Amino acid sequence: MRYLLLIFLSGFQSIQLSAQINNYSISFENAVHHEATIVASFEEITTDTLALRMSRTSPGRYALHEFAKNVYNFTANDGEGNPLKITKENPYEWKVSGHDGQVNIKYTLFANRGDGTYSQIDESHAHLNIPATFMYAPSLAKRKILVDFNLREDLNWKVATQLPHLKDNNYSAPDLYYFMDSPTELSNHKVREFNIDNQTVKLALHDPGTEEEADAYFEKVKKVVITEKEVFGALPTFDYGSYTFLACYTPNASGDGMEHRNSTILTSTRTLANGGMEGNIGTVSHEFFHSWNVERIRPKTLEPFNFEEANMSGELWFAEGFTSYYTNLILCRAQLISPEKYVEGLTGTFNYVWNSPARQFFNPIEMSFQAPFVDASTSVDPVNRENTFISYYSYGSVLGLALDLSLREKGLNLDDFMKQVWDTYGKTEIPYSIENLNKSLNLYAGDVFGNNFFNNFIYKSDMPKYAELLSSVGVNYSQEPNAAYFGAAVSITDDLNGKIQTNTKIGSPAYKAALDKDDIITSINGKPFPNGVQFDVFIKEFKPNDKLSVTFLRDTQERNTEVILESDPSYTISLQEKNGEKLSKKVLKARNNWLKVE
Structure with a gap:
């Protein structure tokens, strides 16, 4: 979501003057059965009818998710406690009429999926994705929001969120958009933090492990943060001066990662002691990279984010795919995985993309358009995705690899191109289009190079000359014709x-x-x-x-x-020296510059 600090401040001041605030409170007396009780108050209503909705989408997700299905026991009263008329014209909306200028609502939410899209409530935590939890009034979207989290003190819960803290368990949001973009973890979690460039980066870790394991994992998180900062040259300016990793590594969670403006959700069934120390850090790398690429370097097609309809974007090959390219590259540069593991790890994604029949049907832009059908979307009828779809995460990642190595042959690199895009569209928070990216690449590497890349590999589905590109950094690329x-x-x-x-x-x-x-x-x-x-x-x-x-x-x-x-059309990707080949000084230097190793 896009929020300029100036807009925050001016909006906050105007809201204070008008005193128009939407108040929420949530409690968890029946957490053992995955229920929360939510009450909300909307004052100074000037229309005869107030429409209230549950969102159908969630920031960072592109498909529809019908959160209204988990809401029941809905009631509405006026300021005097009198029951109000409730009508429903669609499954997602409650229309309340006959009020006295104030509408108070109450409902029960069932929630039992802990990931980046849904909410989960039990006696281990209240893992809250805001759109999946809180009803909202579209007509009051610009109002300030106050929320009171009634914690289960008997379970030692505390609050972790990007929402600004007021006092006790009270938090605020400058408007509905920021509120919806602010996942919250209530649990007996561990907290680690460090200061970098006068900003605070926090880890709220809900994991059953030891303090020593938390310390060791946080050192990995710090390395990721520092290494990704080197790509762009600076951290984003986080609203309210902090960024929070909300990590829930418990057996009852579902594996996921979801970026937000000043925080990210990280969920996994792997605890740190059960493979998560190594297995979960890739999601940290991917999601934190999004604090630049997609949260602030943001496609026009996702602005403003629509909470009532699916969100389609043709830029996901860049927003998600290039982020995926950097995910393991960052781990290699941070020395969290070896160069050999990184290079050999390219093989699976590479084969998935370039051996897929789907390229004859859709280019990377059109693959991105498919997100509302594949991004955690569910349907009961069979589909032909094996033949018609390539994940824009994977497609974009192998194109990012090709672009990076192609630029390096010219004495340039993808890091500096990303810096240029950051300076133009990220720092300024001016949403970009595909045409803007094409022009940016032309500006950075020349019209011939930029247009060739977009015309062949983005607007069409051609395959770059990987044998030459990978060889330039001492990487073998081969097939076995007799298999x-x-x-x-x-x-x-x-x-x-x-x-x-x-x-x-x-x-x-x-x-x-x-x-x-x-x-x-x-x-x-x-x-x-x-x-x-x-x-x-x-x-x-x-x-x-x-x-x-x-x-x-x-x-x-x-x-x-x-x-x-x-x-067998499969490719094998490996370091040349693993096959007994000796690298020239030129090739070794090129690889070291790429992987940032000595």
């Missing part, structure tokens, strides 16, 4: 047959042989499906062009087909 490829994920069933788990890839041997999802392979070349052998291992016994006579069941009917195996 056989089938083109479908197959698992072993309880009766030892093979079930095709996903849609077969367009153009693959399995697809050409008319095999499809849920087909049950019973025999291959006249022999029963291989017992106890993983299918991928079994296929390696064959060579490209080998023919497999396959018997399978579809809708209980036995059928036969012939699969002609092809060469």
Whole structure:
């Protein structure tokens, strides 16, 4: 969300003068059953009817999420306590009429998913995503908000949030937008903080581990913060002078990360003592990078954020994808993972993107448009995502890699381009368009270079020349032409047959042989499906062009087909020296400049 400090201050002063404040209070007497009781008061209402809504979206998410489904026991009274008329014309809104200028509401919220989108309430914590928790009045969006968190003192809860603290358990927001963008964790969490450039960076850690584990993890967090600052040259100016990592690493949470203007939600089922010390730090890297790229370097298409409709943006390949490129690169530069682990870790994403049939249907901009259908979105009908969609996170990350290495061949680099975009659109908080990014790259690297990148890889779906680019930093990029490829994920069933788990890839041997999802392979070349052998291992016994006579069941009917195996299209990415190659001084210098290693 965009908030200029000047707007904060002027808005805050005008609200104080008008004394128009929306008041909320939330309590958790029935936390054991995942319920909260919420009361709110809206005063000085000048219209006959006050419309109140539950949001359908959440900052950082692009799909619809119907938070109203978890609200019940709704009542409304006027300033004298008299019940008011309530009408509903759609599932998300309550219209209250007959008031005396004041509307007081009360409702129960059920919440039991701890991640970046939803809320979770139990006796371990109240993990609150604001849009999933608090009803709001759209007509009163510019009013200041006060909220009282009634803590469970018997559970030693305390408050962690980016909301400004007033006193006791009372917090405020300058308006609805800031309130909705301010996730809050109420729990018996540990707190660590450090000062950097006269700003405070905090870690509120809800994890069952020791103080020593919290200290060790916070050192990793600090390294990430410092290393990402080096990319942009400066931290963002955080409103109210602080930034808070809200980390909930507990078995009852769901894995997620969600950026906000001055904070981020980090959730994982991995505690620090159970793999989280190494496994969770990547989410820290990704989400903190968003405090520049997406929170302040912000697409025009997400301004203003719409709480009533899905939010579609064609820039997610940059906002999410380039952030994903930097996620593990930052860990490498901060010496939290080795260069070898970083480089080899590129392989999975690389294969996912460049071996996907989806590029024939959509370019990176159009993949970004798909976010409302894939960003934690749910549906019950089958889809063909294996063939038609590439995550804009992954697509953007491999394009970020290509752009960075291409720039380095010119004596430039992606860090300095990101600095330029930050100076132009981030510091100033002027929302950008795709055309703005194209012009920015032209300004930084020249019209020919910039237009070539956008015309071939953003507006179209061509593949950059990775062999040359990776070789320039001493990285091998190869395929194994003699390895056989089938083109479908197959698992072993309880009766030892093979079930095709996903849609077969367009153009693959399995697809050409008319095999499809849920087909049950019973025999291959006249022999029963291989017992106890993983299918991928079994296929390696064959060579490209080998023919497999396959018997399978579809809708209980036995059928036969012939699969002609092809060469495995997968790529392997590794350091050249791992294969016995010696790097030249030029290549070694280029790699060290890229990874920031000595």
